Amino acid sequence: MELYGQESRSIPQKIIIHFIELLLLWLSFWLLFQDGGNRIANVIHISNSLEGYDRRIIIFAFNLITFIRLGYMMTFLLKRKIQWEESVSVPFAFALYYIGFSLFVLPTSKPLDALDVIAVVLFLVGSVLNSGGEILRGRWKKNPENKGKIYTKGFFKYSRHINYFGDLLWVSAYAIITRNWYAISVPIFLFCFFAFFNAPKLDAYLKKKYGKGYDDYAKSTKMLIPFIY
Structure with missing residues (x-):
């Protein structure tokens, strides 16, 4: 998949990527602050500490800042063509950040x-x-x-x-x-x-x-x- 040298606004691809990212943000909120943490912890057999709330706030703040920052860059600064395959691969990368780190922080109770x-x-x-x-x-x-x-x-x-x-x-x-x-x-x-x-x-x-x-x-x-x- 050639990524460089082709210019395009790629509006449909960007819309799909932003939509999936919003879904991932909601999932991260569900994991960090709602019942999602308990449900997933039971499925994958990890603890869900209730003492690491400050860390969860920081992780979600990171998620929001990353979403806004990279959303701006993709919308206004990225000039190259976005391949349709990237409509899946790019959100997958963000899933590692939004969902992956939300899962990693669940068992943590250490104070800041x-x-x-x-x-x-x-x-x-x-x-x-x-x-x-x-x-x-x-x-x-x-x-x-x-x-x-x-x-x-x-x-x-x-x-x-x-x-x-x-x-x-x-x-x-x-x-x-x-x-x-x-x-x-x-x-x-x-x-x-x-x-x-x-x-x-x-x-x-x-x-x-x-x-x-x-x-x-x-x-x-x-x-x-x-x-x-």
């Missing part, structure tokens, strides 16, 4: 502490890197003088895929808030997906599109993690 403050900061920083980077790049691309040039400014001067690094930060914040070791599997999976599949695939497309300009950029800028990798 300094590590959770760090997690909230990570979530905010990751969100700014991801959405802020895309917004700044979108504004830059609207300038006719920049047509045919590769964007290497703003947050993207620290990493060629700083938006993906932002994703890793805010998803890791979710995992920390749950205080569930199993939750670590989600950011680990996301890192592997970005590092070994999505980022190299996008690199190949950008190299083909921008040629030497992209080669020079790649030589001086790390692929994913600023100054490291």
Whole structure:
């Protein structure tokens, strides 16, 4: 499935994705604050602690912010064509966040502490890197003088895929808030997906599109993690 190089508004696909995401948000609320937690806990044989209410509020707040932020980006910033297959695959990814982390936090009764403050900061920083980077790049691309040039400014001067690094930060914040070791599997999976599949695939497309300009950029800028990798 080729994702890059084709422009389209893809309105039907976006409507389907947003509808499924709203359904997932409702399911996460049902799990966290209504009878869903008890029902699912009985089915999958886990405890449903009633002492981790603050963590559940933070997880749902993360869900709302992520829904609004990425909904805005998909509606107003995403210019490439969305394949019909993505109408299912994209909501599946969000199910990992909205539903997966809601399940991971159910057994947790540990009171909030300094590590959770760090997690909230990570979530905010990751969100700014991801959405802020895309917004700044979108504004830059609207300038006719920049047509045919590769964007290497703003947050993207620290990493060629700083938006993906932002994703890793805010998803890791979710995992920390749950205080569930199993939750670590989600950011680990996301890192592997970005590092070994999505980022190299996008690199190949950008190299083909921008040629030497992209080669020079790649030589001086790390692929994913600023100054490291």
